Amino acid sequence: MTHVVAEPCFGCKYTDCVVVCPVECFYEGEQILYIHPDECIDCEACVPECPVEAIFHEDNVPEEWEGFTALNAEMASQCEVITEKKEPLCD
DSSP states (O other), X not given: OOEEEOGGGTTTOOOHHHHHOTTOOEEEOSSOEEEOTTTOOOOOXXXXXXXXXXXXXXXXXXXXXXXXXXXXXXHHXXXXXXXXXXXXSOO
């Protein structure tokens, strides 16, 4: 199982979740973060850290954002891993 970063992260890109991840499964896109589904260990440490509530268990992604499950899987393999907190795109 895995977690998914969904629409609320787009344009914000808070990285609070990144620093608590024990397996470094977050990847940084231009406007959003992604979780690599093969690396996520489903520990849920990232979920409460997200200030915009953009991280969902793959079984609980809201219907309107279901496409983000495939998007995370596709884009994580194309982006660079992120392991340190950075300034968000918004306040």
